[in-house]
Every structure is written in C-alpha cells, then in structure tokens.
Amino acid sequence: MTAYIVFTRESTRDQAELDAYSQAVAPTFEGHPLKVLAAYGAQEVLEGTSPEGVVILEFPTVEAAQAWYDSPAYQTVVQHRWKGASYRVVIVQGV
Template sequence: MTAYIVFTREATTDQTELDAYGQAVAASFAGHPLKILAAYGAQEVLEGTPPEGVVILEFPTMEAARAWYDSPAYQEVVKHRWKGSSYRVVIVQGT
C-alpha cells in the first residue's frame, strides 16, 4: 500500500547547514522508488501554526519509505538538516 513521508519545516536555525542538506539530498534518492509530490510550494494554512515549508514524498510501501529514510546515503545527508533546522517528519500509509 502506498506510503508518504511528510516533512514539515518548523524553523531554520542554520541556513548554511540547510543549504548543504538541500544540495546533497537528491543523491540519496538513487535506487529508491519515490516520487516528489510537493516541495516547498505555496501553502494555505487552514489550522495551526504555519510551517516554513512542506515536502511530501510518495513510496510504494511503508517498507520502501523506511528503507530510504534509514539508508546510509540519507542518514549521512540528514545530519545537515538536523543541524540546520527543526522539522516534523512522519510516514503515513495511504488508503
């Protein structure tokens, strides 16, 4: 069943680290079946505190989503995101 990883950037703390993440993250996609559905597009907040940005990735299964997230390639890159920002990240199964 389809799964989605939703990244919600709450706050930027170090733009240099966030830029390093942005430049390197695409390489971590190699060999993983994913589709970028949204990436920092225009938002209309209906409820709650507005995030700085939202990214939604689609995967064929929860296992495929987790395989990418846990991959050595992504785990090397994500260190920059952790140093440069505060995010909320969830994997949600589609219906």
C-alpha cells in the same frame, strides 16, 4: 500500500546547513522508488500555525519509505537537516 513521508519545517537555525542538505539530498533518492509530490510550494494554512515549508515524498510501501530514510546515504545527509532546522517528519500509510 502506498506510503508518504511528510516533512514539515518548523523553524530554521542554520541556513548554511540547510543549503548543504539541499545540495546533497537528491542523490540519496537513487535506487529508491519514490516520487516528490510537493517541495516547499505555496501554502494556505487552514488550521494551526504556519510551517516554514512542507515536503511530501510518495513510496510504494511503508517499507520502501523506511528503507530510504534509514539508508546510509540519507543518514549521512540528514545530519545537515538536523543541524539546520527543526522538523516534524512522519510516514503516513495511504488508503
């Protein structure tokens, strides 16, 4: 069953760290079956506070999503995102 990882950037702490993350994240996708559905596009907030940005990645299964997130390549790069900003990140199973 399809799964999605949804990244919601709440607030930026260090733009240089986010830039380092942005430069290094794409190669972590290699060998993983994912599709980028949204990446910091225009938003229209319907409820709640406006996030700084949203990214949605599609995977064929929850296991595939977890495998990418837990991969050594991504776990090396994610350190920059953690230093650079506050995010909410969830895996959501599709219907």
